[in-house]
Amino acid sequence: MNGFLELFAEYDIIGAFWMNIRLTILAAIGSFALGTVLAVFRISPVGSLRAIGTSYVNVVRNTPLTIIMVLGVLAVWGQLKITFSSDFELNFFIYAVIALSIYHAAFVCEAIRSGVNTVPQGQAEAARAIGLSFLPAARVVVLPQALRGAITPLGNTLIALTKNTTVAAAASVAEASGLMKTMIEFNPNLMVSIFLTIAIGFCIIVIPMGLLTTWLSDKLAVAR
């Protein structure tokens, strides 16, 4: 363990994890917004919107996140010269958030759709019976119940997103997995303790999220 404690002074481990958390929060908002819109598309009466939603999910779900990230950085930024910020670091951070949002939106969409399947048909029929058309019925009757039924898959997607923020290393964002790589490169003799530090850091973030998901899905379950 010689020199292990000095590592904490030398490298900003907490800062790196904070970067993962910031990526998680922003990409969670982005993917939730996009995923909800896609889910509404997929259950809508309009054929072309359903087709857009289905193709989006089928294409994005089957693409490796690493490729989306690398495409963003090497192709969209490198070749198409699309820049979001003149600040180099911020620019790549935004790219990482967008790539993570695009990727996880497909899973959010699937989660919400599976939630919609838990809403009994009578709910949609009752909404129509009192004169609500598709969008109001979706907004005030179907989706609120669907979201509560989708807590477990949504929570799983959020956990996956948290772990996937490490892929932002491909966009050279200074987050925990990239920091671990640098730390091991310069301190190969402390390899195992460095790995365990970062790994346990992720356990501390991820495992409570799993417990919270289970607790919330019990608490918010729609009593039927």
Place this chain on the structure above:
Amino acid sequence: MRTQATVLFDAPGPRARRNILLSNAAALVVVLVIVVLVLIQLNEQDQLAPEKWANALNANAWANYYLPGLKFTLQASGIAVVTAMVFGLIFGFMRLAPFGPIRWIAGVVVEFFRAVPVLVMMFFLYFFFSRIVAPSGLIASADAAYYGVIVGLTVYNGAVIAELVRSGVKSLPKGQREAAAAVGMTNNQSLRLVEVPQALTAMLPSLLSQFVVIIKDSALGYLIGFYELLQYSRQLGSGYSNILQTLVVAALIFIVINFILTWLASKLAGRLSSRTGGDTAPVTSTTMGPALSVR
């Protein structure tokens, strides 16, 4: 899904039909505008030049880049699927063991590997293989990334499969276990001969979708210098300065393979549902995410 989708709205009347027509037209216009904007941007940066696309699609690209890359992607994923299954079965059994401490140890190992991002695992394994294992002469140091990818995929997906085995056994009707006990089987026999085989049949579609996750995650090997499809495509792209085109082709190859596997998984689920007491619906899982509900 079809039936549910149609219950959310009535058969359209004349006004709804008009609205749907208008919405379809609006969606078409929006999609067209996006396509045109993308094409304009591509054209401005000279990305539509025919030779760029030709170099990304010609015989040289396929024979020397995509196919060798795909071979390594599929080879690493294929090996990882098998090893992950072995890992998953062993730890799945351990999590069902009657002896408490074995269950707890297996539980801690499984939860740890599920919580640690695959990329973190791979970075560590890469250094472990190249700095510790390779100098001892067990493996060539050039293969460190290859083994890092396989072992990284194995422990994560193995842990997910262990959970699938456990929850597969738990989801079987109680009568199965009771019947096994009634004909005089021990706990171990009941697990081995009655419950796990049925759980495995029920799991097959989920295993197939886990294969998709493994193939997608094998692309993470790119970040530790493993020569797989993404790495080869990037190399081809930097050689002919058509990286956008080669990456798009690589993405399409991944999408086609994974789409076929996903489709097979759902077909298989329908076929197998009569052969087991368990639930065969494939679990749609996010890459690096827990495949099932979190414990």
